[in-house]
Amino acid sequence: MAKDLVLGIDIGGQSSKLGVVDADGAIIEQTVISSLQTELLAYITDLTNAIKELVAKTASIGTVKGIGIGAPDGNYYRGTIEFAPNLKWSYGPDGKPTIVELATLVKNFTGLPVTVTNDANAAAMGEMAYGVARGMKNFIMITLGTGVGSGIVIDGKVVYGHDGFAGELGHTCAVPGGRQCGCGLTGCLEAYTSAMGVARTAREMLASDSRDSLLRKLDPESISSKDVYDAAKQGDALALEIFQFTGRLLGKSLADFIKFSAPEAIVLFGGLTKSREFFHDEMIRTMEENQLSFWKGKVKVLYSSLKDSDAAILGASALAW
Amino acid sequence: MAKDLVLGIDIGGQSSKLGVVDADGAIIEQTVISSLQTELLAYITDLTNAIKELVAKTASIGTVKGIGIGAPDGNYYRGTIEFAPNLKWSYGPDGKPTIVELATLVKNFTGLPVTVTNDANAAAMGEMAYGVARGMKNFIMITLGTGVGSGIVIDGKVVYGHDGFAGELGHTCAVPGGRQCGCGLTGCLEAYTSAMGVARTAREMLASDSRDSLLRKLDPESISSKDVYDAAKQGDALALEIFQFTGRLLGKSLADFIKFSAPEAIVLFGGLTKSREFFHDEMIRTMEENQLSFWKGKVKVLYSSLKDSDAAILGASALAW
Numbered sequence: 001m002a003k004d005l006v007l008g009i010d011i012g013g014q015s016s017k018l019g020v021v022d023a024d025g026a027i028i029e030q031t032v033i034s035s036l037q038t039e040l041l042a043y044i045t046d047l048t049n050a051i052k053e054l055v056a057k058t059a060s061i062g063t064v065k066g067i068g069i070g071a072p073d074g075n076y077y078r079g080t081i082e083f084a085p086n087l088k089w090s091y092g093p094d095g096k097p098t099i100v101e102l103a104t105l106v107k108n109f110t111g112l113p114v115t116v117t118n119d120a121n122a123a124a125m126g127e128m129a130y131g132v133a134r135g136m137k138n139f140i141m142i143t144l145g146t147g148v149g150s151g152i153v154i155d156g157k158v159v160y161g162h163d164g165f166a167g168e169l170g171h172t173c174a175v176p177g178g179r180q181c182g183c184g185l186t187g188c189l190e191a192y193t194s195a196m197g198v199a200r201t202a203r204e205m206l207a208s209d210s211r212d213s214l215l216r217k218l219d220p221e222s223i224s225s226k227d228v229y230d231a232a233k234q235g236d237a238l239a240l241e242i243f244q245f246t247g248r249l250l251g252k253s254l255a256d257f258i259k260f261s262a263p264e265a266i267v268l269f270g271g272l273t274k275s276r277e278f279f280h281d282e283m284i285r286t287m288e289e290n291q292l293s294f295w296k297g298k299v300k301v302l303y304s305s306l307k308d309s310d311a312a313i314l315g316a317s318a319l320a321w
Numbered sequence: 322m323a324k325d326l327v328l329g330i331d332i333g334g335q336s337s338k339l340g341v342v343d344a345d346g347a348i349i350e351q352t353v354i355s356s357l358q359t360e361l362l363a364y365i366t367d368l369t370n371a372i373k374e375l376v377a378k379t380a381s382i383g384t385v386k387g388i389g390i391g392a393p394d395g396n397y398y399r400g401t402i403e404f405a406p407n408l409k410w411s412y413g414p415d416g417k418p419t420i421v422e423l424a425t426l427v428k429n430f431t432g433l434p435v436t437v438t439n440d441a442n443a444a445a446m447g448e449m450a451y452g453v454a455r456g457m458k459n460f461i462m463i464t465l466g467t468g469v470g471s472g473i474v475i476d477g478k479v480v481y482g483h484d485g486f487a488g489e490l491g492h493t494c495a496v497p498g499g500r501q502c503g504c505g506l507t508g509c510l511e512a513y514t515s516a517m518g519v520a521r522t523a524r525e526m527l528a529s530d531s532r533d534s535l536l537r538k539l540d541p542e543s544i545s546s547k548d549v550y551d552a553a554k555q556g557d558a559l560a561l562e563i564f565q566f567t568g569r570l571l572g573k574s575l576a577d578f579i580k581f582s583a584p585e586a587i588v589l590f591g592g593l594t595k596s597r598e599f600f601h602d603e604m605i606r607t608m609e610e611n612q613l614s615f616w617k618g619k620v621k622v623l624y625s626s627l628k629d630s631d632a633a634i635l636g637a638s639a640l641a642w
Contacts, residue, residue: 083614162583167580167581185611257581261487263482264483
């Protein structure tokens with residue numbers, strides 16, 4: 001008998017990952033498209049083509065019944081992406097991030113029901129169903145990718161809030177009066193502890209610090225967090241300091257997030273966690289230093305155990321059931 | 322026929338308010354005792370005597386079936402007050418705040434079942450049942466009293482978190498590297514936007530600012546937030562600036578709190594709200610300035626509509642049903 005299947009989509013700043021998932025949470029077919037399209041129509045064309053291809057490929061196994069999408073600034077209640085500064089195709093004619101009726105568009109072009117949520121909420125759902133947060137009722141997922149996202153789980157449920165936008169912890173203030181963030185505010189955590197943020201820290205430190213560094217061989221404008229990681233791997237002192245600085249800011253913010261919902265654990269996820277050997281200890285030290293006495297040493301910090309793309313695809317697919 | 326009654330207790334830094342409440346939420350008898358006792362046994366003696374007196378006074382109307390207590394650092398799961406720096410009688414022999422088994426003590430001395438929660442959670446429950454948050458499913462209660470507390474309501478339920486300590490927003494960092502707080506951390510919101518915090522701001526500004534002020538007639542060490550209010554009422558420029566500074570820090574923190582749970586409203590409560598005419602506009606301005614675009618102008622800031630003591634007594638009593 002043909003199985004019931006769902007399709008999970010994880011829209012990230014760089015790429016969008018799609019996977020067809022069965023009722024047991026197995027990803028039976030997947031693909032990736034670029035998120036770097038600048039035109040909405042071009043991106044939606046790529047996305048719906050990829051969806052149709054996956055649906056066709058899995059037709060012998062089962063029928064895709066619905067689509068769940070995790071996207072930056074995705075709104076669960078409204079099925080929209082609203083004001084996502086890291087997705088160029090979400091910009092309006094005035095050059096500013098605008099409201100994309102994502103669920104409506106994808107539903108119209110595929111004929112399938114579509115549910116949208118914040119990418120970090122999707123990752124949190126995936127982690128709760130299949131990852132390190134299995135069995136946990138209270139945790140906070142922080143995604144350290146191109147930007148910084150968050151999915152908050154309280155009593156076993158993702159928090160959406162009054163309007164569907166809960167969990168914008170990447171835009172809480174980490175440094176009062178600090179760096180300009182893509183969202184329009186200044187000093188946001190995302191401007192420091194994302195892949196972009198680490199690259200900005202590198203540029204700043206290279207300008208303000210006269211020490212020799214492997215990073216000086218690179219064009220400052222094109223330095224990436226991967227470059228900083230590679231330099232740190234070779235013991236480069238400046239690169240190591242960049243990650244220490246990153247860990248310190250992240251740890252301080254995590255301490256404050258815990259004061260909100262008293263989670264059992266913080267789960268970290270996303271590309272930047274590949275550099276955790278260089279920021280983990282400083283992050284934990286700073287988190288504990290800024291923790292209220294009754295939480296000191298008690299709140300776990302875990303790293304996603306799922307393959308990078310899987311948590312978000314599985315989480316998004318869970319929306320579609 | 323004798324009614325079923327419950328007893329709600331609101332333990333504040335200065336005083337503890339007790340009220341016997343009927344099933345319609347009417348407070349039919351109430352009393353107040355001091356919270357300033359330094360010995361635990363002395364405080365518990367006062368408290369249980371007051372309870373017995375209220376139970377006796379209302380015996381002709383009905384039977385008190387249980388007690389609900391809202392207290393700083395009250396833990397719903399454990400029935401304890403843990404590490405409450407503002408309650409001297411909660412300090413251990415080593416001079417540090419310790420764990421008071423409040424539910425057990427009061428139950429033993431009164432024979433009634435006792436439920437404990439954080440004072441701000443109790444106020445939030447009262448506000449949701451009888452006040453400005455009636456019908457709201459998502460709001461954050463911030464109590465601006467001797468300290469700063471918070472009660473977070475998501476999907477109509479108070480958030481307790483993994484260990485019962487959720488909602489310690491008064492100890493999130495408002496000023497990195499700022500004032501020493503009673504909790505052991507530095508720069509906490511409570512060290513600035515509480516009654517104590519306003520008095521500290523007054524002392525700091527009097528020392529750093531050479532302008533004339535009505536406040537200079539007072540002993541700096543004994544200045545209270547009420548003194549600052551009285552001076553502001555007379556148009557004293559320094560006093561007005563103290564409240565502007567307070568509003569600014571509060572507004573910035575509120576903007577970040579909204580990023581967590583996307584509430585429909587923030588509800589402010591407590592003694593310091595009596596000075597709102599002097600900080601409200603600056604608080605709102607700063608909150609909006611630090612708000613993500615999709616929340617600008619959308620999240621209400623309301624003041625408790627219940628009499629100061631009533632919200633917390635009613636909320637605490639709701640625990641006992």
